[in-house]
Amino acid sequence: xxxxxxxxxxxxxxxxxxxxxxxxxxxxxxxxxxxxxxxxxxxxxxxxxxxxxxxxxxxxxxxxxxxxxxxxxxxxxxxxxxxxxxxxxxxxxxxxxxxxxxxxxxxxxxxxxxxxxxxxxxxxxxxxxxxxxxxxxxxxxxxxxxxxxxxxxxxxxxxxxxxxxxxxxxxxxxxxxxxxxxxxxxxxxxxxxxxxxxxxxxxxxxxxxxxxxxxxxxxxxxxxxxxxxxxxxxxxxxxxxxxxxxxxxxxxxxxxxxxxxxxxxxxxxxxxxxxxxxx
Ligand SMILES: [Zn+2]
Numbered sequence: 001x002x003x004x005x006x007x008x009x010x011x012x013x014x015x016x017x018x019x020x021x022x023x024x025x026x027x028x029x030x031x032x033x034x035x036x037x038x039x040x041x042x043x044x045x046x047x048x049x050x051x052x053x054x055x056x057x058x059x060x061x062x063x064x065x066x067x068x069x070x071x072x073x074x075x076x077x078x079x080x081x082x083x084x085x086x087x088x089x090x091x092x093x094x095x096x097x098x099x100x101x102x103x104x105x106x107x108x109x110x111x112x113x114x115x116x117x118x119x120x121x122x123x124x125x126x127x128x129x130x131x132x133x134x135x136x137x138x139x140x141x142x143x144x145x146x147x148x149x150x151x152x153x154x155x156x157x158x159x160x161x162x163x164x165x166x167x168x169x170x171x172x173x174x175x176x177x178x179x180x181x182x183x184x185x186x187x188x189x190x191x192x193x194x195x196x197x198x199x200x201x202x203x204x205x206x207x208x209x210x211x212x213x214x215x216x217x218x219x220x221x222x223x224x225x226x227x228x229x230x231x232x233x234x235x236x237x238x239x240x241x242x243x244x245x246x247x248x249x250x251x252x253x254x255x256x257x258x259x260x261x262x263x264x265x266x267x268x269x270x271x272x273x274x275x276x277x278x279x
Pocket of ligand 1: 005006007010011012037038039042
């Protein structure tokens with residue numbers, strides 16, 4: 001029997017695998033991103049390879065594709081006029097922060113519903129009334145809070161049977177987060193736009209829930225160190241399933257599958273400052 005361990009440098013001799021009579025036993029070894037490793041030391045090698053691949057992704061955040069600017073959309077719909085747009089852009093520029101939509105609302109030039117609708121046109125996805133569908137509370141524990149907050153998103157609804165995950169954003173869609181969710185849960189994601197106030201309130205409610213363990217580690221940025229730490233936690237928690245993905249500023253390792261999940265988040269610093277995702 002060939003060595004079924006995914007570590008090409010696995011030291012276990014061939015006769016060891018023959019002695020297993022053709023099948024790996026349940027509860028033995030650890031699966032990492034769908035690949036099986038016979039031991040923690042083989043897992044560590046595998047984790048290093050995965051991280052070598054993922055870390056550059058966290059540094060090279062995708063530039064948002066060109067979209068019709070929000071101000072222009074509102075202008076073309078007749079919601080605002082040229083004078084108001086200029087005033088809002090000036091205020092935004094002088095202050096050096098804030099989304100254009102917020103400035104337009106502050107100036108009394110557009111309502112939250114108008115901004116939400118324009119964002120849904122800008123991002124070509126539907127508006128989802130998060131405030132009317134509290135099912136986001138049921139799937140709030142799937143994703144660590146720091147990731148929900150960094151991506152400014154809430155999971156609106158999850159259908160494990162069809163493998164569909166509906167994700168609500170209020171500032172525009174974070175494609176890095178969607179990709180991470182798809183890899184983490186082997187699912188298809190559908191993005192939608194929620195009102196800013198509804199998302200803010202949803203995140204507040206999510207913060208008040210009890211959550212699976214989430215540990216944020218700031219000081220590590222090297223694949224060797226992160227792989228070592230992931231394996232240490234895998235050993236402590238006696239898990240036989242680990243998934244590692246890159247999501248925005250984090251490497252997110254989820255241990256324990258769906259039975260008893262816990263998350264390790266490695267915040268990766270030293271990347272170029274991003275202006276957000278297309279506000
Ligand atoms: Zn091995």
